[in-house]
Amino acid sequence: MTRPASSAIHDDPTQTLRADGVWLGEHQARRLRWVSRTFGPPVRWDRLSEACGGRTILVLDPPTGAGAELLVSSLTSHDAVVIPLGENPAFDFLKSKLTEFGTVGASADGPHELWWGGLGWPAPVGAHRPDALRVVSCHARTIGDLHIYHLRRSLERLGLAFEIEAIDSGSGDRLTAADRADFVTRMWQRHKQPLLFVEPDVMLQAVPDLPELTGCDFAVHKWNGWEMSARTLYFGRSKAAETMLRTWSELARTFPDVWDGYLIDQAWSAVTSQIALDTVWLPRSYHAVAGQLAARSAVVVHNLKPTSGDLGPDPDFATMVRPARRAGRVGASDALLVLRSGANSDKAVTVILREVDSRSARETADSIDAVTRAFVADCGGFGRLELSLCSWQPEARIAREAAFLADNMVFEVVPGQHLPENLFRTIAAAEAGRRPDNVETYRR
Incomplete structure (x- = not known):
């Protein structure tokens, strides 16, 4: 070339x-x-x-x-x-x-x-190894094995390692997000390969090797550009993948009745802000609907009604509590970055970088770098830093309220603003009532 x-x-x-x-x-x-x-x-x-x-x-x-x-x-x-x-x-x-x-x-x-x-996902290039991936699925014991006939046949035809398990569910024929998360966790502990979880009513038409060939930590399909689907999930063998799986499982057990797509979304948001989670967004070929034209060349075909509503969120789930996962990034109500220090303290500080839409990307990036370096160099006694990006005042207000609910100290800055030396010791001093004139802090 x-x-x-x-x-x-x-x-x-x-x-x-x-x-x-x-x-x-x-x-x-x-x-x-x-x-x-x-x-x-x-x-x-x-x-x-x-x-x-x-x-x-x-x-x-x-x-x-x-x-x-x-x-x-x-x-x-x-x-x-x-x-x-x-x-x-x-x-x-x-x-x-x-x-x-x-x-x-x-x-x-x-x-x-x-x-x-x-422009579009290219066809992955690489030799498939039969032991490189294990496909796992589960279904409620009450519905019987006929429900998994097409999945099992397709996996056998492709020569893929797999495990399909009937499990007991307290919800009858319906599995909860906690049931699925617990099952995937057991499979992750039992096997050494990366896992691809699929619902039992799917059929595989080709080897699903895209996430494995990319070597990512986690892969998921997003519907409508941001709504994460829990019907096809990939977990690698990395520490980051284990953290994502554990976080999803904990959220699912804590909120068993919450829409499973939202739980995956919130787990992803929490993990990707704390560790460098390497995520691959699976193409539509991993989430095609039976009967549609695109299903003819798809990797994973889902037995769903061919309407957009079936792939989207639970229609009864409140819109106000599922903020858009905009352009593959966290929103203003979530932290871009969460850092923990070595301080023996449960005190946390939220730094809100506001008005980023009115400043250059380089200025914003420099401020992110400066805040991060300052916290790593001297945490000022804070046990945790949460850094949020906000374009407009309403977003800053949302981030501020979220910080107040967590009882965090709040410090606001605009990109390019000069930051004092020993930034976080200065913020700690402001919290103690010795507020310098050049530090704008908030405490409810």
């Missing part, structure tokens, strides 16, 4: 970003290298030449509306777009024009969200 002379910067894409002052965490760098090996050499969007072969296009600054349209029109099916500062809402318009492939969450060594996508 001939690399465009004007765009070749470094063989290692992380070096390309470092040259522009953008540093990635270990897991984010590993994903970016994988994308570069899979799609093509890294090139910055503002240095693109004519398309040739595949490229990994790095977008460091949000393009204008016309710029986003121009970028999308220049893409081929062999290209991937990577946004290293994907937590910023200024990139949402560009993301809306693309298919989301995955995200890697924020952490102390990489306090931003890496987003990657393209």
Whole structure:
């Protein structure tokens, strides 16, 4: 493959970003290298030449509306777009024009969200190993084994390792989210392979090797762009995958009657803000509906009525408590980043970075970096930091109220604002009543 002379910067894409002052965490760098090996050499969007072969296009600054349209029109099916500062809402318009492939969450060594996508998921390339993946499913014992006939036959035909189990449920013929989560947890502890959980009424038409070939921690399909479906779930063998599974299981046991898609959403939001969870968003081919045209070439076909309502949320579930998972990032009511310190303290501080829509993405990123570094260097006696991004005052108010409910100290800052030395000791002093003039803190 001939690399465009004007765009070749470094063989290692992380070096390309470092040259522009953008540093990635270990897991984010590993994903970016994988994308570069899979799609093509890294090139910055503002240095693109004519398309040739595949490229990994790095977008460091949000393009204008016309710029986003121009970028999308220049893409081929062999290209991937990577946004290293994907937590910023200024990139949402560009993301809306693309298919989301995955995200890697924020952490102390990489306090931003890496987003990657393209025109459409390419066919995965790699030799299938029969022992590389185990498909698991469960059903209520009362409905009998006839319900799983097509699933079992399809798994046997494809030569996949699988385990299907009948379990007792306190809800009769219906399994709760807690039933499913407990079952997957037992399977994860019993087997050594990554797990793909599917509902018992599905049929597999091809080997579901996309999540395994990407080497991700967790994979899920999103309906309507953000509503997570619990019908097809992938858990890798990493510590991050185990944390995601454990968090989902704990939430499901605590709230057994809550819509299972919402529980997966909340588990993902909590985990991706605390560790660099490497998520792959499964394409529609993993969530096709029997009877629809797309089901002919799908990997996983679901026995559902061919209407959009059946794949969406529970219609009786309150809209106000399921905020949109916008553009693959956490919303204002959730923290972008949660860090724990070594301090023997249960005190927590919430830093609200507000007015991010009116500032450049670089300014916002620099402020995120500064707050993170300050907390890692000196936590000021706080046991936990929660960092939230807010575009408008209503979002800041929501984040502030959530922090008050958790009895957190609240500190608000705008991108580019000068932060005092020993930031968190200064905030702690303000909490104790020794408030400096340059620190805006809140305590209900």
